[in-house]
Amino acid sequence: xxxxxAARTLMALSLGFHIVFAAIGMAMPVLMVLxxxxxxxxxxxxxxxxxxxxxxGTAILFAIGAVSGTALSFELGLLWPTFMRxxxxxxxxxxxxxxxxxxxxxxxxxxxxxGRDRLGPRAHLFACAMVAVCGMASGALVIAANAWMNTPxxxxxxxxxxxxxxxxxxxxxxxxxxxxxxVVEIRPWQAMFNPAFLTQAGHMLVAALAAxxxxxxxxxxxxxxxxxxxxxxxxxxxxxLPLALAGAVAMPxxxxxxxxxxxxxxxxxxxxxxxxxxxxxxxxxxxxxxxxAETRAxxxxxxxxxxLSILAFADPDAEVRGLDAFDRDxxxxxxxxxxxxxxxxxxxxxxxxxxxxxWWLARRETLWRRPGLLRVLxxxxxxxxxxxxxxxxxxxxxxxxxxxxxxxxxxxAVTPMPHRGVPLLAFVVLYAVLGAVCAALLRYHVxxxxxxxxxxxxxxxxx
Amino acid sequence: xLDAAALPALPTVFGALITVALWVYALTAGADFGGGVWDLxxxxxxxxxxxxxxxxxxxPIWEANHVWLILVVVLLFVAFPPAxxxxxxxxxxxxxxxxxxxxxxxxxxxxxxxGPATGPWQRWGTVFAVSSTVTPILLGVxxxxxxxxxxxxxxxxxxxxxxxxxxxxxxxxxxxxxxxxLFAWLAAVYLCVAADxxxxxxxxxxRAVAANLVFGAAAGVAxxxxxxxxxxxxQVRFGSARAWLMQAVTALVALLAVAALLxxxxxxxxxxxxxxVTLVVAAWVVAQDGQxxxxxxxxxxxxxxxxxxxxxxxxxxxxSLLLVPAFAWxxxxxxxx
Numbered sequence: 001x002x003x004x005x006a007a008r009t010l011m012a013l014s015l016g017f018h019i020v021f022a023a024i025g026m027a028m029p030v031l032m033v034l035x036x037x038x039x040x041x042x043x044x045x046x047x048x049x050x051x052x053x054x055x056x057g058t059a060i061l062f063a064i065g066a067v068s069g070t071a072l073s074f075e076l077g078l079l080w081p082t083f084m085r086x087x088x089x090x091x092x093x094x095x096x097x098x099x100x101x102x103x104x105x106x107x108x109x110x111x112x113x114x115g116r117d118r119l120g121p122r123a124h125l126f127a128c129a130m131v132a133v134c135g136m137a138s139g140a141l142v143i144a145a146n147a148w149m150n151t152p153x154x155x156x157x158x159x160x161x162x163x164x165x166x167x168x169x170x171x172x173x174x175x176x177x178x179x180x181x182x183v184v185e186i187r188p189w190q191a192m193f194n195p196a197f198l199t200q201a202g203h204m205l206v207a208a209l210a211a212x213x214x215x216x217x218x219x220x221x222x223x224x225x226x227x228x229x230x231x232x233x234x235x236x237x238x239x240x241l242p243l244a245l246a247g248a249v250a251m252p253x254x255x256x257x258x259x260x261x262x263x264x265x266x267x268x269x270x271x272x273x274x275x276x277x278x279x280x281x282x283x284x285x286x287x288x289x290x291x292x293a294e295t296r297a298x299x300x301x302x303x304x305x306x307x308l309s310i311l312a313f314a315d316p317d318a319e320v321r322g323l324d325a326f327d328r329d330x331x332x333x334x335x336x337x338x339x340x341x342x343x344x345x346x347x348x349x350x351x352x353x354x355x356x357x358x359w360w361l362a363r364r365e366t367l368w369r370r371p372g373l374l375r376v377l378x379x380x381x382x383x384x385x386x387x388x389x390x391x392x393x394x395x396x397x398x399x400x401x402x403x404x405x406x407x408x409x410x411x412x413a414v415t416p417m418p419h420r421g422v423p424l425l426a427f428v429v430l431y432a433v434l435g436a437v438c439a440a441l442l443r444y445h446v447x448x449x450x451x452x453x454x455x456x457x458x459x460x461x462x463x
Numbered sequence: 464x465l466d467a468a469a470l471p472a473l474p475t476v477f478g479a480l481i482t483v484a485l486w487v488y489a490l491t492a493g494a495d496f497g498g499g500v501w502d503l504x505x506x507x508x509x510x511x512x513x514x515x516x517x518x519x520x521x522x523p524i525w526e527a528n529h530v531w532l533i534l535v536v537v538l539l540f541v542a543f544p545p546a547x548x549x550x551x552x553x554x555x556x557x558x559x560x561x562x563x564x565x566x567x568x569x570x571x572x573x574x575x576x577x578g579p580a581t582g583p584w585q586r587w588g589t590v591f592a593v594s595s596t597v598t599p600i601l602l603g604v605x606x607x608x609x610x611x612x613x614x615x616x617x618x619x620x621x622x623x624x625x626x627x628x629x630x631x632x633x634x635x636x637x638x639x640x641x642x643x644x645l646f647a648w649l650a651a652v653y654l655c656v657a658a659d660x661x662x663x664x665x666x667x668x669x670r671a672v673a674a675n676l677v678f679g680a681a682a683g684v685a686x687x688x689x690x691x692x693x694x695x696x697x698q699v700r701f702g703s704a705r706a707w708l709m710q711a712v713t714a715l716v717a718l719l720a721v722a723a724l725l726x727x728x729x730x731x732x733x734x735x736x737x738x739x740v741t742l743v744v745a746a747w748v749v750a751q752d753g754q755x756x757x758x759x760x761x762x763x764x765x766x767x768x769x770x771x772x773x774x775x776x777x778x779x780x781x782x783s784l785l786l787v788p789a790f791a792w793x794x795x796x797x798x799x800x
Contacts (some may be wrong), residue, residue: 023748025693056577059573059577060573060574060577061567062526063526063570063572064569064570064573066526066529066530066569067529067565067566067569067570069533070529070533070562070564070565070566071534071562071565071566073533074536074551074558075562076540077536077540077547077548077550077551078551078555078558078559079551081547081548081551081552082548084540084547085544085547085548086544086545087715088540088541088544088547088767089540089541089542089544089550089767089768089771090771092537092540092541092542092767092771092775093771093774093775093778095537095540095541096537096538096541096775096778096779096782097782098537099530099533099534099537099782100529100782100786102533102780103527103530103782103786103789104785104786104789106526106527106529106530107527107786107789107790107792107793109526109560110523110524110526110793110796110797111792111793111796113523114523114796114797115796118796118799119796129632133577180512183768185768185770186767186768186770186771187770188770188771188774188775215574237562276648304591329575330785358780376570407669409508414554415551415555417552417555417626418626423559426559426563427563429564430566430567434566434570437570437574438574439568440741441574441578441584444578444579445577
């Protein structure tokens with residue numbers, strides 16, 4: 001396997017693995033806060049039990065996230081030393097702040113997990129809320145750094161003896177290389193609040209909430225099918241489905257903002273996502289199909305007239321730049337970007353449908369009597385995570401061949417270390433084992449959740 | 464108005480911050496690793512009780528302690544990017560091995576803690592213990608290679624490396640054993656304080672003394688290895704009366720800590736052990752001779768522009784205002800166990 005491909009594969013694997021745990025670390029505390037707050041208000045022991053059980057799962061998954069995140073922070077330098085050497089200080093502010101956010105998240109999770117009987121009730125709830133806040137902040141800050149790679153700005157650089165002030169990504173002289181430039185001045189806040197930051201972070205945080213809430217709902221739905229009277233699982237669905245629905249509704253809204261950002265700032269990525277070859281007014285949207293860079297056509301796609309212009313610019317006759325507006329050597333891999341995008345959107349739509357239906361029936365207390373729908377919910381559990389993985393594939397593969405768009409190519413950034421296939425294989429095995437063991441451990445705990453009989457006997461606390 | 468010239472230079476501030484983060488990492492996460500070593504070496508009639516004390520001491524805090532290492536990495540690439548790129552390129556192999564150790568260890572610890580209390584899940588305890596033992600050695604190898612002066616930079620500050628010779632040498636590995644023994648020593652002393660049963664305290668007391676002996680021996684071997692393997696370092700560490708005085712003070716503190724242990728003055732022993740680790744870290748800083756890569760790259764030469772260092776320093780100061788009380792709260796909660 002070529003060295004560059006091995007490095008990219010390992011990075012993708014590590015990110016793809018970590019992102020599952022990162023999303024859980026952001027969203028599970030929100031669910032725990034909901035359960036804890038309800039327990040305070042109604043003093044229903046089921047809520048307390050739910051918070052305890054969710055906390056157990058969160059503790060397991062957070063630990064895996066903490067170590068896989070550590071691996072990632074090293075891998076940035078192990079795999080892309082040239083990137084970090086030139087960009088490290090430029091993304092320094094979000095990464096430094098992220099360090100603190102993650103610190104606080106870990107500390108407050110420790111306080112929450114071990115403080116149940118040792119802290120006052122308000123301090124305990126506060127610790128839980130802080131885990132949620134810090135987890136979200138930490139996620140948003142990492143995304144600020146990633147967004148900078150998409151829309152880099154916020155520094156002055158001397159390029160071939162001439163000083164350029166990069167106030168926006170467009171200020172970078174076309175063809176110049178960051179590795180050959182001298183960065184003389186950094187504006188950390190302008191770099192951090194780059195054009196892609198808010199839309200990307202908003203979309204990801206919402207996606208994490210929706211994905212995790214639906215996954216948890218799916219697990220409880222599966223258990224409810226075995227034990228339909230179980231108040232524990234019913235309450236879990238009542239708490240998770242509203243959040244899952246809210247997230248599923250917010251996903252297309254934030255996604256639309258992200259698309260409009262792309263149309264303005266990263267038109268090539270949008271064109272690749274949509275397999276949009278030819279610049280035109282009133283551009284149609286292609287769903288599915290296989291884009292072919294040679295023939296510059298997409299075969300087998302469903303064509304929806306004018307929709308792309310509407311999505312990109314809120315105007316049915318707006319001109320949308322196609323791939324033909326850019327040099328061929330700048331195109332990202334088209335098929336992967338386009339199909340991953342469609343997969344993400346497809347999952348998002350399915351989530352909207354499932355969560356809306358589930359929420360409505362749970363509100364009317366009739367969901368429990370519909371085993372078919374419970375089964376659908378259970379099978380929908382992974383949808384949000386599939387959408388997240390697909391979405392990150394879109395933004396990462398869609399940025400290729402650049403690691404910093406327009407400034408540094410991925411091939412320039414890669415480590416000279418030979419035999420990159422060896423660590424790749426080692427990490428594949430490691431992550432496969434950890435993933436499988438983690439799943440088995442969660443399964444064990446799910447199957448040891450309280451039964452109706454135990455709840456009735458008040459034994460669940462000791463179960 | 465503050466006189467800018469009177470303030471320490473920003474690169475020095477960041478050099479100090481990285482050192483402080485490493486120091487706290489050694490004192491906290493280091494002891495968590497050491498706990499794993501004693502889990503691996505748990506023996507005798509109180510084997511299970513030993514493991515329980517260790518697990519209770521690590522349980523609520525290891526993830527938070529662990530973040531200091533992430534802070535070291537972040538500070539290094541924000542403040543000294545050429546050094547970061549050079550280290551992560553040349554020491555790729557031991558670093559990847561260390562990462563696998565960190566990952567396996569953290570995962571194995573939760574698998575054991577949250578898995579069924581009996582049966583095959585408890586075998587993750589072995590994985591936890593073995594990886595807790597291997598990882599500090601690799602950390603020491605990396606630190607040893609960095610301070611040996613073996614990393615060679617080209618004219619554009621790009622590292623010239625064969626990816627092996629920098630770390631596959633006696634000196635880095637002697638330092639690896641030193642780090643392992645130091646972490647094990649620290650853990651055993653902390654565990655003497657944490658254990659409330661006198662027999663258990665005796666178990667950990669014996670282990671502590673043994674670990675500190677190994678540490679002393681490894682330090683001697685490292686010193687010998689540095690004559691060839693890290694000549695600049697040897698010069699700084701043994702070339703002056705002041706350097707010898709520092710060695711003598713460290714040795715004295717180590718002996719006093721052992722004496723305190725033998726007299727069952729566990730809290731005093733803990734304080735002395737912390738001083739000992741502090742002196743060891745200080746000696747490492749002195750041996751770095753104000754440079755990132757000895758003989759190759761100075762702090763100022765590698766530093767990022769002041770326009771990023773100053774705001775990050777302010778952000779770190781403000782962040783500490785949240786971090787310190789939060790940590791204090793967590794440690795107080797843990798002490799009430």
